Amino acid sequence: MSVTLTFLGGAGTVTGSKYLVRHGGRALLVDCGLFQGYKPLRLRNWQPLPVAPAAVHAVLLTHAHLDHSGYLPLLARDGFAGPVFCTAGTRDLCAILLPDSGHLQEEDANYLNRHHLSQHEPALPLYTRLDAQHSLALLRPRPVHTAFEPLPGWRATFTRAGHILGAASILLKVGGRRILFSGDLGRPDDLLMRAPEPPPAADVVLVESTYGNRTHPEGAVTDELGPALARLAARGGVAVVPVFAVGRAQTVLHAIARLKAEGTLPPSLPVYLDSPMAVSATQLFEGHMDEHRLDRAALHAMARGTTLVHSVDESKALARLHGPRVILSASGMATGGRVLHHLALHAGDHRNMIVLTGHQAGGTRGARIAAGEKSIRIFGQEVAIRAEVVQLATASAHADGGQLIDWLRASPRAPGRVCVVHGELAAADALRERIAHTLRWPAQVPEHGDTLTL
Template sequence: MEKFVKINFLGASGVVTGSKFLIETSEKNILIDCGMFQGLKELRELNWNDLPVDVNAIDVVLLTHGHLDHVGYLPRLIKQGFKGKIIGTAPTLAIAEIILKDSAKIHEEEANKANKENYSKHNPALPFYTVLDAEKTIKLFEVELEDKWIQLSEHISFRFQYNGHIIGATFIELDINRKRFVFSGDIGRTNDYLLNDPKKPEWADFLFIESTYGNKLHPKEDLETMLSTIIKDTIYKKGNLIIPSFAVERLQTLMYILWKLYKKNKIPNIPIFIDSPMGNNVLEVFKRFPKWHKLPTKDYKAMCKHINIIQSYKETWETIDDKRSKIIIAGSGMVTGGRVLTYLQQLIDEPSTTVLLVGYQAEGTRGRQLQDGTHEIRFFGKYYPVNATIKNIESLSAHADQQDLINWMKNIKNIPEQVYLIHGEPTALDAFRVKIKSIYHWNVKIPKLTDVEKVMI
């Protein structure tokens, strides 16, 4: 085997989204994650470019978890000639299937709408990929167990390790010629409502660690009291509480917390509507994989019974026309698409409306605009005044904060040859670099998009 490995930083380098890291060796070429860029327009436009590598030469894709910014580019990879296996844990591939099909459907619908209403500069507007493309991708999925070493070739093996964050999520340990490359994926939090605590790596020669909250500590908020207050205020205003939510994990966590609040008599029996076809499918994944989370079956059933799950677009409009105060949880979490756009288009100009943001809002998304206090917002080519109250609860984030990230590394027994900070915005990356240097005195790099590194093994 050659004595070096080539690392291609194809995404989530200097930015949060678009996770893609190609590891080239003389035996196998391995792509870790294959995500879409989200947020700023110049990032989203990168999605339309072919990868600057020989896609035909990639042997396998290993997935840390099923979020769109880690799996959403897979159908484009296949269009560019990839024919290998796409490997993940069973829940990760179940989530990836749901997300890819849903994403493809949205791409098709948006292209059709843009062509019909003539608001795209492209003629015709094309979907990023189709449902058929997604189905072709899913045929390449192959399940592997968590916590089991899998041999890829004579000198290369890998292992998935439980990582919290969302159901099925893992970090990846990749051993190449006795050197260990550790890819953190997205690291979850301790004491999560639904998930067990993340495991921690014990050895890393080369560490690739996410830095989403590398410059922040999550506030010590009394989440249940804050939610109760917001809900009671919504009822007092005779308005609607709209919660844009990520369909995977956040939506299920919110359902569970709201059900618990009702059971404890902390909130009245306000109608709760879940409008996320993808979120409903993710609920089924929780049902299928009980060992991957800590929600008891009886609580799962009671929670689902308590909440109204919207099945059709007709019901979306019936919910908007319903004059009662209510809670509406709808995708997407960064307000970039999905059913939440319809609710906000109709209700964001009303002072009685409250919009509650409950997760990370990437630069360039509508969610970030709302978080930053914008006075107007654009949906489907038109601007709408923001008269609604905008609230933000950071403590519901599924990402580890700076302290969690530092703790996640503390069991590493050796001194890594190199630590690469990925999956973060520039200020978070730099603050986290300084923190790691001061605590561990390790070599830390912040790679940029399309950087290539050669490391000796």
Template sequence: MTGSKTLIELDSTRILVDCGLFQGYKVLRERNRTPFPVDPESIDAVVLTHAHLDHSGYVPALVRDGFRGPVYTTPGTAELCGVVLPDSGYLLEEEARHASSGRWSSHRNPTPLYTAADATRSLDRFRPIGFDTTHEIARGLEFTFVPAGHILGAAGVRVSVGGRVVHFSGDLGRASDPLMRPPRPLEPATVLVTESTYGDRLHADEDPEAVFGEVVRRVAKKNGVVLIPAFAVGRTETILLHLSRLRDRGELPDIPIYLNSPMAINVAAIYERYPEEHRLDAREIERMYDLATSVHTVDDSKLLNLRGGPMIIISASGMLAGGRILHHLVAYGSDRHNAIVLTGYQAGGTRGSALLGGARSLRIFGRDVPIRAEVVAMDSLSAHADADELLAWMGAVDRPPEAVYVTHGEPAAADTLRARIKRELHWPVHVPEHLQRVGLGAHQATVSAPPPRR
């Protein structure tokens, strides 16, 4: 469900919708290192649905390797990418340094996929376009961003190709999300390309504040530490919102809360600049961030590992793929008095997915770290529409599409959603393969060679 990229070709024009990093399983991550299926220099433009790395994180590599066109995003996505992409480059460099110094890499000289400097240079290509503003890339090829909920700046993309409309859902948000406003209802399109992250499941019917309160009170009584791995964009804000409401009601123990994510701290100001996209007012945002002590420096982050409980640490990354949370796991994961709260989707092949599957040790920095802390999964915090919500969003459209392509999901999730669309909506639907080509006129699910590099 990672590494989202779709290439659209019309005559001699090429645009790439999303440019994401592959994450999770090694067989997928290795695709980040293979030559791009088409020459990056031959791509005329990139259009991003939102700032999460599985949709935007390959942009620095594409620019470094020759892409010279514009990267179109919403204003919110452009600002978030200005924080997210350099941070990604820094973490890739840090991972390579750790691998080299610890000698736990299989490569003689580990190198990052790209650097923070590569990411910063790629930001010069970004061109913000507002929602509901149609922008022409070439004659007969234009696009429009429509609100998708999910996170700040997230958009569905309606691409008009020779008069036929392809609607890319991007990552679809939820109508009941406590932070973001709901996605725009689907409008008629010739073809729908939909995500399927939660295509085979429904979100738990639970009160996240009740779960948070119970876990924190239980762990605080044991003087333990609550570790909350969280995506710096979207999820951290939702967690702080719930914790601040608990504190306001007197339902949270008076223990310190630390926000150990410089990126999440920087994101707070961006949310304040786009009040029309979320449900929070300035006062609620201020209360959320006043709740936690912000940790900026590496030295202060290391001190948290010596402090001990009781306390709450919120830190990236949400799937335990890297970042400061790994150091906290090494320090506190082996203690039964502590808890690890997983607050969203865990892609296959990640440490978060391993914990969900019952793993009692994790490979971190080249060694196996025992995990004896309580593991709590809170699926209700997800910012993705679940299977029923995806079907409801599709089914409300006035005129069905001529074809649907189910993407951005693990195989089971994508195929389960495909089957439900066929059975419940009676629409022609396919799950495309990696590098599959589809003719817009025929909508036949045929596999062929990737487009030539030119």
């Protein structure tokens, strides 16, 4: 009996990861991500899946980032009632990320309605905070390195992928086939997270390609961030740092704590973490000490040097402060959340700075800022960009092209096929070519909606 694999997201784009596996009348979804970035991609979130949610029997999550987990509340609201298997770290982070995602979508819809800025009357959220909270009841954490049955006769095993807390690769054994989903792979030299574990043997490998056409520069985050923030402090400006609440926020906070300790930055430089989600995620690190490189002293130093901003009123109060300061706020690609208010307030002043800390998917505000555009649209208004823009090349939490090849090469045997996924087309095709020429393995870049029979 055949096994089929359908690419419902994360194919030809770096967002919306969803891979549907069918066998013996059963259907399982690996990852359940939101599309972000370009409007045609975001519109896919509003279109029904080609499979009814009630006809999906189980979900496996590689990790908690919204481009891998953020569609789950919608799937559950529309009829999915099966189990969602993940690691304990992913369960803990989803409990933070998913309700926050629903809350932000409600806030954005309310703002558009209050100011009559939407073409739709009324503007609606994709899903609500309550939808997200209901979906959390479906999560079933499983330990890494221990096989389990997501469906009768199907076996799955998590191995650590680095990247963020709880991130895993998934080996799925079904119908006599071994399918390996890399998830998002971290860097072996990451400042924060431990290195990904080597891959197990598989017949088919789906490998991410976010940075498949790049090589990360030598050096650490501190080498780039230190001189930039020292310039900022000297001229009395405000740095707005859009961060991913999980992973990137903690990397930047740890880097700043180290820079202060070594004297590169003044210890008095105020640092604010204005993201309740990032605050909660940071507090999780102490409960998952085996997944990251920080000891308790480093965690406490990071906390001591940061003012945690919880309420909206506290966030608004940051605008009344004077003098140099650093404001970290979600989201990492400036697609929503409180960071938009900080950008609207500070982007127009040449003394200030916008620090971009990771991959900026095409079509996002972050990508437009990185490209040097002189203005961006926020809440229906054009906001001038006069602040210095710094894009960190060393802060990525993804393996680069060479590191992805090294991870594949560590496989006990060559797979019969490699599918290059979760990357913009240029990055995915560059990695496909490198796999074919360097490893001499059959490799392809699937298109959205493709189905493979294994």
